[in-house]
Amino acid sequence: MAQRFDRPLNIFGRTNETVKVAAAAAAALLWSLVLTTGQSASAQPAYPQMAPVGQYLIADRKAEIAMARSAAPASISRNATVLVLGVHGYQTAARGSNGFVCLVERSWMSPFDSPEFWNPKMRGPICYNPPAARTILLYTINRTSLVLAGVPKPQMHERIKVSFARNRLPLPALGAMSYMMSKDGYLGDAVAHWHPHLMFHIRTTSAASWGADAKGSPVIYNDEYQDMPEPETIFMIPVARWSDGTAARPMRSM
Numbered sequence: 001m002a003q004r005f006d007r008p009l010n011i012f013g014r015t016n017e018t019v020k021v022a023a024a025a026a027a028a029l030l031w032s033l034v035l036t037t038g039q040s041a042s043a044q045p046a047y048p049q050m051a052p053v054g055q056y057l058i059a060d061r062k063a064e065i066a067m068a069r070s071a072a073p074a075s076i077s078r079n080a081t082v083l084v085l086g087v088h089g090y091q092t093a094a095r096g097s098n099g100f101v102c103l104v105e106r107s108w109m110s111p112f113d114s115p116e117f118w119n120p121k122m123r124g125p126i127c128y129n130p131p132a133a134r135t136i137l138l139y140t141i142n143r144t145s146l147v148l149a150g151v152p153k154p155q156m157h158e159r160i161k162v163s164f165a166r167n168r169l170p171l172p173a174l175g176a177m178s179y180m181m182s183k184d185g186y187l188g189d190a191v192a193h194w195h196p197h198l199m200f201h202i203r204t205t206s207a208a209s210w211g212a213d214a215k216g217s218p219v220i221y222n223d224e225y226q227d228m229p230e231p232e233t234i235f236m237i238p239v240a241r242w243s244d245g246t247a248a249r250p251m252r253s254m
Contacts, residue, residue, distance in 0.1 A: 055120035071125035072179035099130030131173035
C-alpha cells in the first residue's frame with residue numbers, strides 16, 4: 001500500500017537515511033513537461049508499459065549523486081541534500097545545509113498522456129529550492145511510491161487526485177522553483193539533453209498569467225501533454241549556460 005503523506009518527509013536526516021517511502025526517482029515536474037517537448041501528440045507510445053525496475057536504476061551510486069548535483073551550479077548543489085534511487089525507494093545519500101534537494105527524476109514524472117511516461121532511459125537531474133523541496137518534491141515521492149507498489153496507471157492517477165482532495169499532499173508553496181541545468185540528463189528520445197532552464201512551480205493557472213509563449217517572452221509553457229493530476233502549472237525559462245558554466249547551444253524551437 002502506498003504511504004500517505006499527512007506529514008512532511010524528514011529528508012534532511014543523517015547521511016544514508018532511507019526516506020520512508022517505497023519510492024524510486026523522480027519533478028519538478030518539468031522534467032515532467034520537458035520530457036515530452038517536441039513530440040507529436042499523435043505519436044504511438046514506444047513505451048506502452050513499465051520496464052523492469054532495474055532499468056530505471058543507476059548502478060553507480062556516486063555517478064547518480066554527481067548527476068543530481070549537476071542540475072544546479074556548484075555554489076548551490078554542493079551544500080544541497082542529495083537523494084538517490086534504490087530498489088526500496090529514495091535514500092538520502094548526502095545531507096545538505098542550504099535547504100535545497102537534488103535528485104534524478106525518472107520518466108513517470110511526465111504528464112500521464114506522454115508517450116514516454118515509461119521510458120527507462122530518461123534521467124532528469126533537478127535541484128529543488130527550499131519551498132519546492134517542502135512541497136513539489138513530495139509529488140515525486142508520491143508518484144514513485146505508487147509506481148513501485150505496482151499500482152496501475154489509471155488507479156495511480158485517481159489516487160493522486162484523492163490525495164489532494166483529502167489534504168494528504170500540499171499545494172505548491174509560494175516561491176517554489178527548481179534548476180535543470182545539467183548536461184548529463186536525458187529528457188526524452190525527441191529532445192535528449194534539451195536546454196538548461198529554470199522551472200517555476202505554480203498553483204494551477206493559465207499560461208497567459210505569466211505571459212508564457214507570447215512573442216518575445218522568455219517564459220515557456222509546454223501544453224502538448226497536460227494530463228497531470230497534481231494542481232500545478234510549470235513555467236520554464238531557458239538560460240544561456242549549463243551548470244558548469246559552459247555555454248549552451250541556441251535553443252531548439254518548441
